[in-house]
Amino acid sequence: MNKSFFKKxxxxxxxxxxxxAFPFNTIAAEDxxxxxxxxxxxxxxxxxxxxxxxxxEKRDAELELGxxxxxxxxxxxxxxxxxxxxxxxxxSIKDRGLADLKTRLSADIDQAINYYRINxxxxxxxxxxxxxxxxxxxxxxxxxxxxxxxxxxxxLISWTNNQELFNVAENRFAQITKITDNLxxxxxxxxxxxxxxxxxxxxxxxxxxxARTDLISFNAPEVSLDLIQxxxxxxxxxxxxFSALSEELNKILPE
Amino acid sequence: xxxxxxxxxxxxxxxxxxxxxKSKRVxxxxxxxxxxxxxxxxxxIGIRIGAVTSLAAxxxxxxxxxxxxxxxxxxxxxxxxxxxxxxxxxxxxxLTKFGYDNPTTTLKMIVGQITSGKSDSPSKxxxxxxxxxxxTGEVSINQAxxxxxxxxx
Numbered sequence: 001m002n003k004s005f006f007k008k009x010x011x012x013x014x015x016x017x018x019x020x021a022f023p024f025n026t027i028a029a030e031d032x033x034x035x036x037x038x039x040x041x042x043x044x045x046x047x048x049x050x051x052x053x054x055x056x057e058k059r060d061a062e063l064e065l066g067x068x069x070x071x072x073x074x075x076x077x078x079x080x081x082x083x084x085x086x087x088x089x090x091x092s093i094k095d096r097g098l099a100d101l102k103t104r105l106s107a108d109i110d111q112a113i114n115y116y117r118i119n120x121x122x123x124x125x126x127x128x129x130x131x132x133x134x135x136x137x138x139x140x141x142x143x144x145x146x147x148x149x150x151x152x153x154x155x156l157i158s159w160t161n162n163q164e165l166f167n168v169a170e171n172r173f174a175q176i177t178k179i180t181d182n183l184x185x186x187x188x189x190x191x192x193x194x195x196x197x198x199x200x201x202x203x204x205x206x207x208x209x210x211a212r213t214d215l216i217s218f219n220a221p222e223v224s225l226d227l228i229q230x231x232x233x234x235x236x237x238x239x240x241x242f243s244a245l246s247e248e249l250n251k252i253l254p255e
Numbered sequence: 256x257x258x259x260x261x262x263x264x265x266x267x268x269x270x271x272x273x274x275x276x277k278s279k280r281v282x283x284x285x286x287x288x289x290x291x292x293x294x295x296x297x298x299x300i301g302i303r304i305g306a307v308t309s310l311a312a313x314x315x316x317x318x319x320x321x322x323x324x325x326x327x328x329x330x331x332x333x334x335x336x337x338x339x340x341x342x343x344x345x346x347x348x349x350l351t352k353f354g355y356d357n358p359t360t361t362l363k364m365i366v367g368q369i370t371s372g373k374s375d376s377p378s379k380x381x382x383x384x385x386x387x388x389x390x391t392g393e394v395s396i397n398q399a400x401x402x403x404x405x406x407x408x
Contacts, residue, residue: 037394041402066403073399080396135403142397158351165344172340175331225351232348239341246332253329 035076040069059128066131067123074120074138078113081146084153085109091157097216101156108149115141151221159211159228166208169238173201176245183252190248197241204234 044065047058088106093099119138126134180186180194211227330336 037396037399041394041399044402069399070403073396073403076399077396132404135400139397139400139404142400158347162347165340165347168340169344172331172337179329179331229348229351232344232351236341236344236348239337239344242337243334243341246334246337249332250334253332 035072035079037069037072037076040065040072044069063128063131066128067126070131070135071120071123073135074116074123077138077142077146078116081109081113081116084150087157088153091160093156093160095212098156098160098212101152101216105149105153105156109153112146112149115145148221151225152215155211155215155221155224155228159208159215159224162208162228162232165232165235166205169201169204169235172242173197173238176242176249179249180245183249185252187248187252190245190252193241193244193248197238197245200234200237200241204231204238207231207234 044062047053047062047065050058053061085106088102088109091102093102116138119134123131123134177194177198180190207227208231211224211231214224214227
């Protein structure tokens, strides 16, 4: 191996390092971007409350500061959307229907980011009324669109994470059932409690499935959220039964 | 008789002491081809030890299952484990109760709960409900936008 070969290797390594590092640095910069709305808003409030400045001067200063606040607010909204997408991407989803939903929501977040960026474009040229109207437009858009996307994402992540709780509950139910069935001295009370726990588990799973179906639909996130909550409450009832069974059977079992 | 005498003489034949010494040295310096001297041999020994240990462990578990106290499956009735699992569900319920006044906050709480493994009490969680906090810190995006809609009247 000659000298030029080593030179090529070193050059290639450095090139790969630079090429590889570039997008990561970009992502890192986005991820760590800190929104600083508090200071700017405080500054605007102080200016608004300052009556010692000339009216025209104050109006112009308020307009300029208002533009800065709106620009920064949109930056923060973009960051918020990036954070949302990051959490969505991190969630591992095996279910095909929900995986499609994940893809759809990811695209929705991208569109939201585009929406913010487009509206950020002309802020410097706005007058007072234009600034107010744009702020109102973005506020309305967030209420009607972004909250829907974020709600869907939150539900999807929540539902996905809940499945582990369901698996654990099912395993425990199977184990307790085995013990109860094999124990000749199982009391009627224990058997009754087990049946109740079984019914609650069955209902919890059924509602959990309804929540899954609703997630895929275009329904408002509140509907899925309600189902998710109900399925968890039923699952909690199952554990009330497990606790009672644990107490009952531990009395019977030999030390 | 002649043969008998000859056999007696043969019995008295001894190797050359120098040759004996040399042969010993050759034999002792020869490499010992034990199984562990190569990688495959070590792997085989490892497998054998592993298999023996596993069988012993299985036997112990089997025997303790037969003659021990409570069977191992009874751990399914461990009240501490049951309580821990029930609490995990309760925490998850509390998180979903934030509603969707600000789903991003709810999402952050859900994700934070899972990634950090923290078990925020409901009251602690509820404190953040009124503060529409987002990734922006103290002043939320919506609060800033609301301020701007009022500002230029």
